[in-house]
Amino acid sequence: MALEKTFRWFGFSDPVQLSDLKMMGIEGVVTALHHIPNGEVWPVDEIMKVKSAIEAQGMRWSVVESLPVSEGIKTRNSDCERLITNYKQSIHNLGACGIDTVCYNFMPVLDWIRTNLHYPLPHGGEVMYFDFATFVAFDVFILKRPHANRDYEVAILEKAAKIVAEMPEEEREQLAHNIIVVSQGFIDGTIDGSVVDYKKEFLSFLDTYRDIDTAKLRQHLSLFLKEVVPAAEDGGVKLCIHPDDPPFPVLGLPRIVSTQDDLEWICAQVDSNANGITFCTGSLSVNRQNNLEEIVKKLGHRIHFTHLRNNVFFKDNAFHEYGHIEGDIDMYPIVKALLQEQIRRKETGRNDFRIPFRPDHGVKMLDDFNRSANPGYPLIGRLKGLAELSGMQLAIERELKGM
Ligand code: DNO
Numbered sequence: 162m163a164l165e166k167t168f169r170w171f172g173f174s175d176p177v178q179l180s181d182l183k184m185m186g187i188e189g190v191v192t193a194l195h196h197i198p199n200g201e202v203w204p205v206d207e208i209m210k211v212k213s214a215i216e217a218q219g220m221r222w223s224v225v226e227s228l229p230v231s232e233g234i235k236t237r238n239s240d241c242e243r244l245i246t247n248y249k250q251s252i253h254n255l256g257a258c259g260i261d262t263v264c265y266n267f268m269p270v271l272d273w274i275r276t277n278l279h280y281p282l283p284h285g286g287e288v289m290y291f292d293f294a295t296f297v298a299f300d301v302f303i304l305k306r307p308h309a310n311r312d313y314e315v316a317i318l319e320k321a322a323k324i325v326a327e328m329p330e331e332e333r334e335q336l337a338h339n340i341i342v343v344s345q346g347f348i349d350g351t352i353d354g355s356v357v358d359y360k361k362e363f364l365s366f367l368d369t370y371r372d373i374d375t376a377k378l379r380q381h382l383s384l385f386l387k388e389v390v391p392a393a394e395d396g397g398v399k400l401c402i403h404p405d406d407p408p409f410p411v412l413g414l415p416r417i418v419s420t421q422d423d424l425e426w427i428c429a430q431v432d433s434n435a436n437g438i439t440f441c442t443g444s445l446s447v448n449r450q451n452n453l454e455e456i457v458k459k460l461g462h463r464i465h466f467t468h469l470r471n472n473v474f475f476k477d478n479a480f481h482e483y484g485h486i487e488g489d490i491d492m493y494p495i496v497k498a499l500l501q502e503q504i505r506r507k508e509t510g511r512n513d514f515r516i517p518f519r520p521d522h523g524v525k526m527l528d529d530f531n532r533s534a535n536p537g538y539p540l541i542g543r544l545k546g547l548a549e550l551s552g553m554q555l556a557i558e559r560e561l562k563g564m
Contacts, residue, residue: 189223256396
């Protein structure tokens with residue numbers, strides 16, 4: 162059996178309708194209650210409105226992406242207890258409504274980062290780019306984070322200085338705005354763009370981590386898991402943590418969900434199926450030491466959700482996204498390992514043997530240029546990825562059956 166075909170949908174204001182997803186052969190929808198402010202409880206009636214709309218089209222609400230973990234939980238500030246209580250209540254409400262998979266992340270302040278949201282490909286399509294030197298230019302020379310230069314080597318600082326010197330003022334502002342606001346606002350992160358001096362606001366969020374190093378952040382994640390996983394178990398919900406994107410420390414902040422070791426450590430904090438992983442190929446692959454096939458083989462039993470996406474890699478940790486089965490990641494052994502994991506689960510009698518996957522991000526192409534979409538989420542590019550990944554699965558399934 163193929164992985165469950167899912168697609169991210171941003172709610173009723175998404176220009177892509179649920180009926181469109183149905184027409185595309187989607188089985189499950191990945192969405193969130195984007196209108197509920199970060200940190201507040203998701204009420205049952207609001208959950209049910211979305212769930213009923215999805216089910217009216219013959220699909221199911223497969224995965225919540227994301228139930229945001231507020232900054233107060235990651236830093237364990239004075240509001241932490243209230244935020245955890247709310248988080249548990251939201252999990253409880255989701256479980257009561259029959260929604261059983263919840264994706265979240267534990268990245269401080271910023272979720273994913275790209276330095277160019279519109280990188281043109283030679284064929285006319287567009288993808289998103291992360292250029293490390295440009296990111297350093299943002300950090301050191303545009304944001305002017307105190308002592309940021311201490312975090313980088315001279316060679317990269319020189320490159321960054323050159324980049325910023327050649328960058329017109331409005332492009333500098335655009336870069337900062339893209340990193341802090343445009344790519345974060347739509348995923349219910351910390352900064353929603355409502356504050357005019359967003360750079361100052363951002364710097365003050367970074368400052369809340371001044372005493373939090375890797376060990377401390379790990380301790381906070383461990384406490385969070387010990388508090389919420391039992392609530393998830395009670396409600397019949399499986400949590401699945403999304404890896405850091407990109408998977409290395411940025412802006413002087415610790416990142417603790419970047420490697421296979423990190424994932425193993427997380428799974429060991431609470432030994433429960435409710436403490437799981439979102440396996441995101443695009444994010445994990447950027448650390449070239451990560452062996453994605455091995456991660457599936459080792460931790461597959463805890464993978465509750467997958468994001469399949471590809472990248473092209475360059476030196477200095479730079480990369481751009483690409484078509485789902487093109488690029489530098491060999492998707493075949495990874496998809497095969499996921500399908501084998503499903504077979505293994507079925508054989509051991511697990512009810513949750515089917516793993517939802519979504520074609521993550523996509524190349525902006527064709528009619529995508531006429532339709533507004535959140536960065537990374539063009540319809541046609543993702544549909545192309547869905548088709549390619551579905552075809553690949555069909556072929557692998559035949560191979561596994563010896564047909
Ligand atoms: C970006 C997404 C991330 C992801 C969260 C999950 O496109 O992959 O924002 O949804 O990190 O919590």
